[in-house]
Amino acid sequence: MLNSILKYFPFFTDAEVPHTVAARPDTGLYSAKLGIWLFLASEVMLFGGLFSAYIFLRIGAEPGYWPSGLLNVPVGTANTAILIISSVTVVMAWASLKMRQLAKYKFYMLITILCGAIFLTVKLSYEWPAKFNHFGVFIKKEASTKYEDFLGNKHLEEGGQPPRWEISGHLLDAPKGSAYAEQAVKNAEHFAHETHRHDFVTPAEDDYVIQLDPVNANPSDKDNDRPHFLQRPLSDKIAVIKASDVESASVFAPRHSTYFATYFLITGLHGLHVLGGILVFLYLWLPFKGGTKLYHSNPEHLANRVEIAGLFWHFVDLVWIFVFPIFYLL
């Protein structure tokens, strides 16, 4: 049944054109291999466009408006390792096919698919939601001295570091009628429950109340000048910020800042590529006419398919090798 639906989707072609399986002698390539390299060239330009946007926006950002150390480095590192492993196993899968070992192929392909799935799950069920739960306000420059205790700009200036304009953490209360009011109530209950503290002032109607990130809790502490490999828990400290002192306020969603906009767009697009790769691998792993069934009629053709899907997968991996440092580390 699935086969009959898939036949309408032109991902793979069985037409009577030459060089679908056998290489053309003077170019040494079968057509799909050339096709995938061209496709990857266009992908390089696609991500190239996004990465140049990153560079352009980062260079153009006002001092203090490009954050660092907001992402979870150990989790990112683990995910990087998982992708690299999957890049190895996909080659093993291809090599197994070349040696005509179907069982081994299936095994390595399964590992590859699982790695991809783990990567996506970590991204979507842990990393992204953790950000959507975090809240930050940018303080107006003219009001920043009022919040020096949370910003530590004197200390930063002495150390020759760019200023800090943002106060972030978990939102415990938001101005009446603001989009985040409901979320704040939930967080506040949680906070009271965990810390057994009920002492935070009931704010005026137009205040933001934030349970602070460690940086904002001790902004003048040298220890906070650089991001840490292991993320430290939120402090128990609380800041109350007047809405009129706030330039912009939002959860760590795409709209929060150009940093998060680029982060979510690039990792989102990358995630879609991972998903696409997984789907193609599944197709090649299951007994479809163009999948493992093909092995029995034309194993070389299946090997070719795995090869080009694998090339795509390496590219997806490579993109991540750029994404990881520029968002997690730099």
Add this chain to the structure above:
Amino acid sequence: MATIAPVEHGHHVGTDPHGEHHHPELGFWQKYVFSTDHKVIGVQYGVSGLLFLFFGFLLMLVMRWQLANPGLPVPVVGEALKGVFGPTVMTDAGALTASGYNVFGAMHGTIMVFFGIVPLAVAGFGNYVVPLQIGAPDMAFPKLNMASYWCFFTSGVLMMGSFFVPGSAAKSGWTAYPPLAGIADLEGGNIWLNGQTVWLVAMVFNITGSLLGSINFITTIIQLRAPGLTWMRLPFFVWAQFVTAFLLVLAFPPLEAAGFMQLTDRVFGTSFFMPTGLMIGQKVAQSWSGGGSPILWQHLFWFLAHPEVYVLILPAIGIVTEIVANNARKPIHGYKPMVYSLFGLGFLSFIVWAHHMYMTGMGAKVAAFFQITTIMISVPSVILLTSLILSLWGGSIRFNTPMLFATAFLPMFGIGGLTGIPLAFNAVDLFLHDTYYVIGHFHYVVAPGTIFGLFAGVYFWYPKATGRKMNEFLGKVHFWTSLVFINGIFFPMFIQGMAGVHRRWYDGGATYEQLTAPVLHWNQFMTVSAALLAVAQLPFIFNFFTSWKLGQKVGRNPWDATTLDWDTPTPPPHGNFDKPLEVFRGPYEYSVPGHPVDFHPQTQRN
């Protein structure tokens, strides 16, 4: 003497004359609609492209009426337009509103470039002709080819549908510059269902279709050339398509990326292109965090859009080259330099984009770089044009309709190209930027230039596709009238532009009469020319449809041509060729001394 006897075939595209491939009988839908045959797809693209070109032109007719008669109801069709496009676009009396002018202008540009010329020139002619000229049975990836067309089709439906969303279609120009494009129609509107957002979504589909198609072209040309068809024996049209496809593969993705960014700016409130402190209606915009850069969009946009102008012109140059060689009955002068020039153009076109951005104040050093590269790129363009002109020299020219259009292409493209040179210089451009001089310049390239080239191609390959020639008399009427009227539209634009008349003024400059008075009267002249140009297309449309059944029947090679596309049955069956192919010579062996006839097909051994 080895002439090929004309073979008559009564069957249609897609059936198999000899049954030697044993295709299963295809139903109507698979044969003509969801077809994977490159010829059917080529015709689908071609016809869609022609329809879009005509529609884009009609939008412009309404605009031209408004420019010459600001605020007056559009004659005859005004009320009907009001009914179709609604109150944002047309007043009750049936005149174009200011917003309506913006809608039509943005859609004219978008449709002409992405839905008219590219589909017709690249995808239409490319699909139909390239596999034939290289002796291939089809494209390398036939199903992918079908997918490209349906991506394009989807984008067309979306783009046309966007006229009917609340607030009507996109109105921020085909360039979609933020921050204006970023905020357009958002206040109080639906974030998804509005002109600019649908424009972006449609463009993503359009770009995806183009990318898939280009990958297919390059692979096909590299992998499926017939035995003996070495690189320097390729017809020039194939080379033109080859370089064009590379431009699309490499230049389109950054625009796709930029499209995603503008889309998220609009629907998720990101600030890729929204600057800090953006004011809307005297208030600081609260919906965006700021920190973005409108200039970033301009870079990404022009990184595509400059190569895009070569995408618009190279296929036409390819077509013209085929037709000039065939009708001058002479080899092309300087075939190899022309091929190298193509590559030069292709490469340089990636490093000139910021000549569209001199107004952004990029500083003298950066501006100097882009001035130099822009002047450099005129060198290969001049080589191409000069070679074509020299190819005419001493030929015994046959002035049939395709050749008339092809010859006219040369001076028209020449005017377009030469008027571009002043714009390369920062100092001059600061004055001329955004005036009708620029509009005149690039329209000479794409309208009497590219479109004439495409008309030439339609008249030239029509017999191959249908088995019948188009009527010569109607063709000549079409040509001469079009040539006169199209110049009547575009030449005065230089005059107006140099006098300071700006583009995108919806009243044609009436508001600034103290400045524009000396040249304002040209508006009437241009509008009348545009209307007459529309009338001049009637013979073509009539000819196109009636010749299908009534035209003069032809055999394989009605033009006595040399390339492989004329070595197939007419019209070519599924799988194209009815004999094993081998290529022995270059593409343009016309009037070879000692050869008994004045053309020597590529497949003839001697």
